[in-house]
Amino acid sequence: MKRRDFLKSLSAAGLVGFSSSVPAEAVGESPQMRGRVVMVQRPGIVDAQERADAVKLANMLDAAVERLFEEKADKIWRTLFSPRDVVGLKVNCLAGRGLSTRTELTQAVVDRLTKAGVPHEQIIIWDRRDRDLQRAGYTLNSGKGVQCCGNDRAGFTEHVYEFGAAASQLSLTLMRCTAVINLPILKDHGIVGMSGALKNFFGAVNNPNKYHMNCGDPFVADVACLPPIRQKVRLTICDALTAQYEGGPPFMPEYTWRLESLLVAVDMAALDRIAWQMIDEKRRQVGLPTLEKAGRKPTYILTAGDAAHRLGETDPMKIEWIRI
Amino acid sequence: MKISRRQFLFTAAASLGAAGIAAAAGKNDVDKLHEARYYKKLPQRKIECELCPRRCVIDDMERGYCGVRENHGGVYYSLVYGQVCSANIDPIEKKPLFHFLPGAKAFSIATVGCNVMCKFCQNWEISQANVDQVKSMELLPAQTAAIAKDRRCEVIAYTYTEPVVFTEYMYDCAVEGRKAGVRSVMISNGYINAQPMKDLCNVLDAVKIDLKAFNERFYRELVAGELKPVLDTLVLLKKQKMWTEIVYLVIPGQNDDPGELREMCTWIKNDLGPETPVHFSRFHPQYRLTNIPATPLEVLRKARRIGLECGLYYVYTGNVPGDEGESTYCPNCGAVVIKRFGFSVLSRALKDGRCVACGRAIAGVWS
Numbered sequence: 001m002k003r004r005d006f007l008k009s010l011s012a013a014g015l016v017g018f019s020s021s022v023p024a025e026a027v028g029e030s031p032q033m034r035g036r037v038v039m040v041q042r043p044g045i046v047d048a049q050e051r052a053d054a055v056k057l058a059n060m061l062d063a064a065v066e067r068l069f070e071e072k073a074d075k076i077w078r079t080l081f082s083p084r085d086v087v088g089l090k091v092n093c094l095a096g097r098g099l100s101t102r103t104e105l106t107q108a109v110v111d112r113l114t115k116a117g118v119p120h121e122q123i124i125i126w127d128r129r130d131r132d133l134q135r136a137g138y139t140l141n142s143g144k145g146v147q148c149c150g151n152d153r154a155g156f157t158e159h160v161y162e163f164g165a166a167a168s169q170l171s172l173t174l175m176r177c178t179a180v181i182n183l184p185i186l187k188d189h190g191i192v193g194m195s196g197a198l199k200n201f202f203g204a205v206n207n208p209n210k211y212h213m214n215c216g217d218p219f220v221a222d223v224a225c226l227p228p229i230r231q232k233v234r235l236t237i238c239d240a241l242t243a244q245y246e247g248g249p250p251f252m253p254e255y256t257w258r259l260e261s262l263l264v265a266v267d268m269a270a271l272d273r274i275a276w277q278m279i280d281e282k283r284r285q286v287g288l289p290t291l292e293k294a295g296r297k298p299t300y301i302l303t304a305g306d307a308a309h310r311l312g313e314t315d316p317m318k319i320e321w322i323r324i
Numbered sequence: 325m326k327i328s329r330r331q332f333l334f335t336a337a338a339s340l341g342a343a344g345i346a347a348a349a350g351k352n353d354v355d356k357l358h359e360a361r362y363y364k365k366l367p368q369r370k371i372e373c374e375l376c377p378r379r380c381v382i383d384d385m386e387r388g389y390c391g392v393r394e395n396h397g398g399v400y401y402s403l404v405y406g407q408v409c410s411a412n413i414d415p416i417e418k419k420p421l422f423h424f425l426p427g428a429k430a431f432s433i434a435t436v437g438c439n440v441m442c443k444f445c446q447n448w449e450i451s452q453a454n455v456d457q458v459k460s461m462e463l464l465p466a467q468t469a470a471i472a473k474d475r476r477c478e479v480i481a482y483t484y485t486e487p488v489v490f491t492e493y494m495y496d497c498a499v500e501g502r503k504a505g506v507r508s509v510m511i512s513n514g515y516i517n518a519q520p521m522k523d524l525c526n527v528l529d530a531v532k533i534d535l536k537a538f539n540e541r542f543y544r545e546l547v548a549g550e551l552k553p554v555l556d557t558l559v560l561l562k563k564q565k566m567w568t569e570i571v572y573l574v575i576p577g578q579n580d581d582p583g584e585l586r587e588m589c590t591w592i593k594n595d596l597g598p599e600t601p602v603h604f605s606r607f608h609p610q611y612r613l614t615n616i617p618a619t620p621l622e623v624l625r626k627a628r629r630i631g632l633e634c635g636l637y638y639v640y641t642g643n644v645p646g647d648e649g650e651s652t653y654c655p656n657c658g659a660v661v662i663k664r665f666g667f668s669v670l671s672r673a674l675k676d677g678r679c680v681a682c683g684r685a686i687a688g689v690w691s
Contacts, residue, residue, distance in 0.1 A: 095385070129456070152454075156454070160448075206454040207454060210441055210452075212386075212389070248383070250385050
């Protein structure tokens with residue numbers, strides 16, 4: 001089956017667009033999308049004041065998803081999301097302005113969901129804490145319009161979800177959503193090596209502090225396998241306009257570089273494998289040891305691809321890395 | 325009618341309800357930061373926590389494993405100093421401490437957080453919670469001591485969750501308690517580094533340690549911790565002459581091997597002394613260990629027999645009201661010196677810390 005047929009199959013099967021819950025196999029683990037990562041790079045999209053050109057950024061997003069699914073952007077968004085969906089946009093705002101998911105990118109995603117018929121009130125921008133969202137430039141909202149709130153306000157499930165070594169209560173925002181778009185950033189992480197697609201879901205659980213041992217392995221992969229996460233994530237759009245190769249997770253401008261890219265995939269593990277390579281490459285360029293040599297090899301990414309987790313492709317030889 | 329915060333706490337604490345103040349307290353305010361003790365600064369605004377054996381290295385804006393200590397720009401803060409999520413008045417026997425002021429009332433307080441992750445935790449809703457999840461009430465150390473005194477509690481007990489993670493608050497409460505004539509006891513897993521424990525020994529009056537097993541595998545797989553540091557803490561407490569009792573939760577098929585129990589009791593006798601009380605407590609299915617049945621009474625009684633055979637003087641069965649293993653017996657003449665039922669003291673045959681029948685000194689803090 002070709003990739004554009006994959007979208008057709010989703011519609012035909014009624015898995016997306018009609019149902020409020022998509023089985024994991026339908027999107028996240030679809031063989032057609034496994035190991036496929038699109039990177040779109042646009043030099044100059046970030047100006048001297050670190051502002052991104054919103055129009056160009058939206059165009060980048062369209063170009064990336066079109067290449068990923070081999071279909072027109074409008075159709076992709078309409079097929080992946082239905083007006084009945086409640087769509088959570090999981091941003092990453094821990095590091096504040098400078099190294100958080102840019103509001104311009106999130107707005108571009110909101111615009112496309114809106115065009116696909118998802119009402120504003122059914123779109124929720126969310127992260128760990130209200131104050132993190134605010135520091136990253138988001139406006140909290142629980143009234144009319146697009147919703148925006150932290151887990152500290154929304155709360156967590158009473159039930160403890162378990163997979164492997166992970167046992168967590170989950171964000172009630174995640175539980176309210178029928179679909180999730182993962183909007184991580186690309187950065188070094190002082191304990192687990194790097195933070196990208198998989199690690200972003202530490203922001204969906206009540207106890208991320210319990211999961212940093214052993215470079216986050218297997219915890220990061222286990223958290224991503226908690227059923228409500230695994231079943232709801234339909235797309236990952238990694239904001240790599242500004243990336244950080246050292247000193248993370250906080251924003252340390254001296255260690256950032258302008259990658260001016262978006263990385264887009266359905267396969268989170270493959271995206272992270274590519275991101276790991278890119279961070280290591282940058283570290284080599286500036287004379288720093290690789291993450292492995294620095295003692296924080298992000299082996300959780302490899303674990304995500306193993307038979308117990310099946311979160312995606314982690315063999316670089318089998319990853320289709322498309323650069324446009 | 326308006327009710328003051330203090331009056332409210334009195335009401336809540338006096339109710340002895342399981343939920344304590346947690347269910348009704350006001351808005352949580354995690355922005356009230358208190359600089360932590362026991363950490364060192366590292367490059368790139370990282371810090372290394374020196375409170376417990378984990379020695380978490382924590383990046384800026386991140387929290388330690390306990391979840392209640394956070395790095396802000398290279399300065400480490402406690403998020404729970406004075407933030408009490410549960411408060412009740414309990415009998416000291418509930419802790420359990422059987423050789424420390426029998427029948428005393430303990431003003432028992434906790435904040436959110438724990439530095440391990442036991443799959444069988446009884447209080448996981450607060451010990452494993454995120455600070456943001458649980459409503460807490462600000463109760464500064466002087467207020468804590470004042471409430472304890474006002475309610476005629478002889479003791480403040482730091483309990484329910486893991487007091488190691490709120491060590492700064494516990495320490496300051498104990499200092500204020502001493503000023504008010506109220507003693508302090510720590511109910512802990514013993515997973516703490518030597519220096520903070522030594523410092524606490526200056527202000528505490530008794531400690532109860534949960535020794536969860538006598539093998540590293542159990543600690544690794546069911547506790548997410550290590551045994552060795554806990555044993556080190558017990559030895560340290562002995563050296564510091566701190567009154568210490570041990571609780572061992574017997575979980576069927578997990579830590580009830582008779583050979584291992586014998587090994588542990590022998591270690592306690594040799595390294596801590598035969599007068600160290602050991603409580604073998606009954607497990608009930610909890611949290612992530614709901615597939616294991618409650619401990620059969622016979623298993624508990626067998627554990628107690630092993631302890632006595634190994635030469636320990638004071639070995640108890642716990643969580644089995646009415647069992648003969650609840651009472652304290654004179655190791656010399658076998659007379660019942662303290663008869664208990666559940667958490668109640670029914671009778672005493674103890675005078676000036678000695679068995680009334682034979683005059684043998686019974687180890688403990690009796691007045």
